[in-house]
Amino acid sequence: MAEKDGGIVKKGHEEGTKMAVALLEEFGLPLGILPLVNISEVGFVKATGYMWIVQENKVEHNFKMISKLVSYDTEIHGYVEKYKIKKLKGVKAKELMLWPPVNEIIVDDPSTGKIHFKSLAGVTKTFPVEAFAAGQ
Template identity: 60%
Template sequence: MSLITEELKAKAEYYQGDKLCQEKSKFLLTEMGLPNGLLPLQDIEECGYVKETGFVWLKQKKSTTHKFEKIGKLVSYATEVTAYVEPKKIKKLSGVKTKELLVWITLNEIFVDDPPTGKITFKTPTGLFRTFPVSAFEVEEEVKEKEAVGAVKEI
């Protein structure tokens, strides 16, 4: 059963279409101090953000699995991903699982260390967690652009 109602959509910044939703989701992640490649969804049909509560949702045509190459981890994203976001943190996450050995494990919280140490932590509902470098979840093209801009500023 979907958490997304017409009433909720009326309160939200609501967008449709893959390209626009890709841009908006990456922008929101960056604005919240999270890596922009954390939600590599495909064929996003709609997304929304309720600023007052921090509730976010993304709906894609079909579930997808993504391998984060830098850490060798598989992550599965359901057709509907929901969460509450706040600076440097995602809480009450649903629709995201990671593969550990042969078992898919639900993730429900993600946070970046504060003060920044370059680490990001993923937690399960049972309290288990894993920490990785933030850089493993950043979109490469945009990282290269930032480095190029930084290099130009230094000149």
């Protein structure tokens, strides 16, 4: 896949998790935003900001602070930039009975302590950033 050309790739859970956490920190994103369970590969193309994570199984994670169930596919990918993930694929948040895909994640800059999740349907949900801190 051309998007992955020139990418740095880390294989295995331990190396993949380290790289994913380092990228989230570098771009000012909350560390708990991706559950990172049984990772087999993480990749990043510095030139374009394209990032991908491959995990062994689909993961559902409940963010308790905001009572939000989020589903993460076996492959998650998107473009990372400061305080933002764009063209995100592989992440869905439960809304009533529906699972609309999350397309974009934005952290306010300068910080207001808020994070915004946009879906392709044009719906934006805003939550406190701390709801997605590591360990939530």
